[in-house]
Amino acid sequence: MIALVSFAASAALAVVGALLAASVRNLLHAALLLGVSLFGTAGLYLFLGQPWLACVQVVVYIGGILVLILFATLFSSDITGSGQRAPRALWFAALGTALTTALAAWRLVRGGVEALAARRGGEPVVPPAVGSTDAIGDLLLGAWFAPFFLAGVLLTVALVAAVAIVQRHRRPEVEAEHA
Amino acid sequence: MILAWVHDVVEGVRSCLTGMRTTGHYLLENLRGSGGATAITREYPEQPAERVGARQRGHLVNDAPRCIVCHACDTACPVDCFTMDGERDADNKMRASRFDIDLSKCIYCGLCVRACPTDSLSMTPAFEVDPRHDGSRFLFRRSSGQLGQRLDAPDVERLQRLADQPRESLAAADRAWLDQHIDPNGPHLIGMYGLGYFTPEQKQAADAAREAKKRAKEAAAAAAKAKAAAAAAPPPAPPPPAGGTP
Amino acid sequence: MTGLGHAVDTLAAWLAGGPPGWFAVTLAVLAVWVAPLLLLVFPVAAFGQILERKIAAAIQRRKGPNSAGLDGPLRLVFRAVLCLLPRERQDRAFAAFCNLVPVRTALLWSRRLGLGQFVADGIKMLGKEDIVPRGADGAVFRFAPYLALVGAFLPWCVLPFAQHLVMLETEVSALFVLATSGLVVVALKMAGWGSGNKWSLLGGMRAVAQLVSYEVPIGLAVGGVVLWCGTMDLHAIVGQQYAPGVFTLLGWNVCQGPFLLLLLLVFFVAGLAECQRSPFDMAEAESELVSGFNTEYSGLRWGMFALAEYTEMLLIGALVATLFLGGYQSPIGEQWLLLLPTWLETLLHALILGAKTLVVFLLMMWIRWTLPRFRVDQVMRLAWLVLVPLALLSLLGIAVTLLVAGGTTEGMAYGRLAARPRPDLSWLPWLLLWIVPVLAAVVLVRAANARYGGRHPALRRLTGEGA
Numbered sequence: 001m002i003a004l005v006s007f008a009a010s011a012a013l014a015v016v017g018a019l020l021a022a023s024v025r026n027l028l029h030a031a032l033l034l035g036v037s038l039f040g041t042a043g044l045y046l047f048l049g050q051p052w053l054a055c056v057q058v059v060v061y062i063g064g065i066l067v068l069i070l071f072a073t074l075f076s077s078d079i080t081g082s083g084q085r086a087p088r089a090l091w092f093a094a095l096g097t098a099l100t101t102a103l104a105a106w107r108l109v110r111g112g113v114e115a116l117a118a119r120r121g122g123e124p125v126v127p128p129a130v131g132s133t134d135a136i137g138d139l140l141l142g143a144w145f146a147p148f149f150l151a152g153v154l155l156t157v158a159l160v161a162a163v164a165i166v167q168r169h170r171r172p173e174v175e176a177e178h179a
Numbered sequence: 180m181i182l183a184w185v186h187d188v189v190e191g192v193r194s195c196l197t198g199m200r201t202t203g204h205y206l207l208e209n210l211r212g213s214g215g216a217t218a219i220t221r222e223y224p225e226q227p228a229e230r231v232g233a234r235q236r237g238h239l240v241n242d243a244p245r246c247i248v249c250h251a252c253d254t255a256c257p258v259d260c261f262t263m264d265g266e267r268d269a270d271n272k273m274r275a276s277r278f279d280i281d282l283s284k285c286i287y288c289g290l291c292v293r294a295c296p297t298d299s300l301s302m303t304p305a306f307e308v309d310p311r312h313d314g315s316r317f318l319f320r321r322s323s324g325q326l327g328q329r330l331d332a333p334d335v336e337r338l339q340r341l342a343d344q345p346r347e348s349l350a351a352a353d354r355a356w357l358d359q360h361i362d363p364n365g366p367h368l369i370g371m372y373g374l375g376y377f378t379p380e381q382k383q384a385a386d387a388a389r390e391a392k393k394r395a396k397e398a399a400a401a402a403a404k405a406k407a408a409a410a411a412a413p414p415p416a417p418p419p420p421a422g423g424t425p
Numbered sequence: 426m427t428g429l430g431h432a433v434d435t436l437a438a439w440l441a442g443g444p445p446g447w448f449a450v451t452l453a454v455l456a457v458w459v460a461p462l463l464l465l466v467f468p469v470a471a472f473g474q475i476l477e478r479k480i481a482a483a484i485q486r487r488k489g490p491n492s493a494g495l496d497g498p499l500r501l502v503f504r505a506v507l508c509l510l511p512r513e514r515q516d517r518a519f520a521a522f523c524n525l526v527p528v529r530t531a532l533l534w535s536r537r538l539g540l541g542q543f544v545a546d547g548i549k550m551l552g553k554e555d556i557v558p559r560g561a562d563g564a565v566f567r568f569a570p571y572l573a574l575v576g577a578f579l580p581w582c583v584l585p586f587a588q589h590l591v592m593l594e595t596e597v598s599a600l601f602v603l604a605t606s607g608l609v610v611v612a613l614k615m616a617g618w619g620s621g622n623k624w625s626l627l628g629g630m631r632a633v634a635q636l637v638s639y640e641v642p643i644g645l646a647v648g649g650v651v652l653w654c655g656t657m658d659l660h661a662i663v664g665q666q667y668a669p670g671v672f673t674l675l676g677w678n679v680c681q682g683p684f685l686l687l688l689l690l691v692f693f694v695a696g697l698a699e700c701q702r703s704p705f706d707m708a709e710a711e712s713e714l715v716s717g718f719n720t721e722y723s724g725l726r727w728g729m730f731a732l733a734e735y736t737e738m739l740l741i742g743a744l745v746a747t748l749f750l751g752g753y754q755s756p757i758g759e760q761w762l763l764l765l766p767t768w769l770e771t772l773l774h775a776l777i778l779g780a781k782t783l784v785v786f787l788l789m790m791w792i793r794w795t796l797p798r799f800r801v802d803q804v805m806r807l808a809w810l811v812l813v814p815l816a817l818l819s820l821l822g823i824a825v826t827l828l829v830a831g832g833t834t835e836g837m838a839y840g841r842l843a844a845r846p847r848p849d850l851s852w853l854p855w856l857l858l859w860i861v862p863v864l865a866a867v868v869l870v871r872a873a874n875a876r877y878g879g880r881h882p883a884l885r886r887l888t889g890e891g892a
Contacts, residue, residue: 026562028562028565028618029562029564029565032565032611032615035611051595051596051597051601052596052597052600052657054604055597055600055601055603055604056600056604058604058605058607058608059600059603059604059607062604062607062608062611063603063604063607063608063610063637063640064637066611067610067611067614067633067637070611070614070618070633071633074618074630132596133596133597133656133657159641159813162809163809163810181869182869182872182873182876182877183873183877184810185869185870185872185873186873186874186876186877187811188811188815189870189873189874191811195792195795195796198795198796199791199792199795199796201795202484202791202794202795203791205483205484205485205486206480206483206484206791208486209482209483209484209486210483219486220487220488222488222491
């Protein structure tokens with residue numbers, strides 16, 4: 001029962017949040033509603049038996065990306081969106097996107113149902129160990145080592161570069177320029 | 180560059196620790212009760228107040244016999260807390276027949292004391308004014324309508340005499356007179372001791388302090404005069420000493 | 426995920442007397458999860474405030490709150506309990522009770538310590554008007570304090586208070602703490618923007634910039650501990666720090682080499698910044714920004730921010746204890762503690778964790794009332810140029826140590842926690858682990874002192890030396 005209630009809450013958060021994020025005019029509200037949707041998604045991950053993924057979702061998407069988006073919205077000249085009018089073409093685009101998404105979702109759900117059927121036949125769909133942190137660690141440092149390593153290097157370079165950009169201001173000639 | 184960074188970090192940590200050692204010392208001192216708040220702070224309403232300092236500006240006092248009703252204090256006062264009247268005495272000199280200081284207006288700035296030409300106004304270090312307690316003998320309240328009523332020296336003495344007795348034991352005429360001149364719920368707090376405004380002991384102390392100050396001033400003036408005379412004396416007659424000393 | 430979920434289901438079924446409906450489930454969740462958490466943390470956070478005021482006063486050589494005692498609240502309690510009696514009899518009973526010597530002494534001491542202050546403050550706060558400014562973004566403004574409180578409270582769910590007192594056991598609890606405490610960032614941003622006030626907005630921006638920056642060193646520090654312990658489960662991390670024998674504290678992470686000690690410092694400083702405490706209180710900065718992000722808040726909403734701050738301070742304290750100081754384990758003789766009956770053991774363990782948390786809490790106060798506020802650029806400098814390099818260095822050191830260590834051992838089973846394989850550190854790596862980094866540090870510091878000694882860094886920077 002508690003599982004059902006929580007699942008319903010997560011799913012509702014994810015779907016309603018996303019719908020509202022796409023439809024409200026206020027940019028900042030849209031960003032915050034996106035956060036609600038992301039939070040709901042994290043809840044859904046929990047129901048798929050992936051607490052690690054759920055936590056990472058919150059750390060990266062809410063703690064990182066959402067905050068970045070919130071910052072970016074503040075640079076907009078029209079945060080409240082009072083001057084915004086949706087051009088007609090956008091409605092067609094929205095319709096097309098919705099259709100495509102619905103198709104993809106249908107395909108995915110059908111795939112899931114088939115997979116479930118196959119599982120009932122005795123074939124496990126998902127390797128059971130994947131959910132655990134140990135297994136994810138093994139995969140990241142084993143089969144997926146190269147991409148993981150590259151991503152790490154990329155992030156480190158970005159970090160060092162950020163520090164270097166700030167350091168640039170401390171050079172005498174730049175400081176003289178500022179003065 | 181690495182050395183500079185290391186030095187930055189080490190110095191930062193070191194200075195933080197220095198600060199924390201200082202505050203930690205205070206903290207321990209306070210907890211032990213050997214210093215800081217426990218040693219210095221006096222919890223005033225519960226513990227008796229101490230003299231805050233020699234130059235503290237407390238009660239404003241008028242030494243009536245010296246007052247010449249020149250209104251210099253009235254002019255200097257930024258809040259208009261004085262109400263005074265004067266009359267000529269037998270020697271045809273001005274003396275105060277009434278001198279009210281509205282203590283509910285007074286801001287204790289001391290400008291009147293500076294303005295006073297006869298040093299009759301002064302401020303005592305005492306600052307406790309609580310009409311509920313002892314102070315009620317020395318202070319009274321008046322309503323705004325009563326402020327204009329004149330209280331001459333005999334009236335003040337009568338007020339003082341009446342205030343010492345419980346209200347119930349007063350004669351009907353006295354009670355009526357009191358009700359006419361003072362109002363216990365009035366907004367204006369007026370001093371009442373003679374024409375100065377404090378207890379007899381405070382008055383004595385203020386008088387003594389003023390005397391001492393005056394004597395010191397006179398002594399200083401005399402010394403300066405003597406010095407000036409001594410300095411002025413030699414130049415007119417330089418030859419005789421010059422001739423006499425060798 | 427296991428833990429109290431089962432208890433919730435059982436309680437809900439019992440409440441409903443059959444298959445539980447949503448109402449029974451909500452009640453059960455409130456009773457099992459939310460209520461104990463609030464009951465535990467609310468009074469502690471409220472008490473933390475009075476403690477802080479006393480400590481601040483002592484450091485500034487003042488007395489602090491010294492008049493509000495517990496007699497007033499006690500009288501209210503008497504009136505509530507004896508509500509059927511006439512008022513006069515209630516008061517007489519109260520007076521009789523207060524005249525008992527131990528009670529009177531206790532009440533007098535409660536006055537001297539100002540213990541009633543938080544009751545008074547709480548009632549005052551409840552009575553204040555809840556103002557939403559005209560230019561505010563209503564919904565965002567109203568919701569932000571709740572989110573801050575959620576972000577401050579959620580991490581407590583996974584914190585092990587004792588062997589059998591963990592609300593939610595999951596193998597990713599360390600990550601869970603990082604994730605949920607990150608919600609505070611969004612809350613502060615919402616508060617800053619929603620107030621419709623420039624000071625709030627500036628404060629909110631500062632808060633977010635600071636929190637995002639300091640999440641990096643915190644993440645790295647937690648990562649170092651995770652690397653060392655080989656698990657992300659806070660409870661398992663506590664179990665890993667168990668060492669048999671009298672001096673249990675030798676097994677604590679903080680005793681496992683200079684790198685973990687360094688990580689402890691990094692974590693503590695970054696944690697200080699995470700809860701926006703002075704010297705990192707740029708987001709409030711009352712001398713610059715009025716009150717920063719909570720300028721426009723009043724009454725209970727302001728109280729929620731204050732409570733969130735104190736809860737977060739306690740959280741940082743508990744995390745320092747859990748990650749580095751052996752969690753709820755006793756520093757000496759832990760193995761005999763395990764022989765006690767479960768209820769007593771649980772109580773003692775929870776108290777020990779509380780004591781460790783309190784020590785860190787006091788340290789935070791000591792720092793707050795000593796150091797002046799950093800400038801904005803100094804805060805960023807500290808995060809990116811000091812803490813992050815130090816954390817990376819420690820991470821590297823720990824990785825190298827683990828490489829040098831020859832193989833793994835079985836590890837110790839602790840209570841109901843199974844043994845986990847640990848790096849096998851024989852005496853040589855141990856020696857290298859302690860001596861080499863410490864020697865290197867000493868050499869570096871001496872060299873730096875020889876080169877720049879006696880000159881303050883600020884002075885040096887002014888002259889452009891060693892930039």
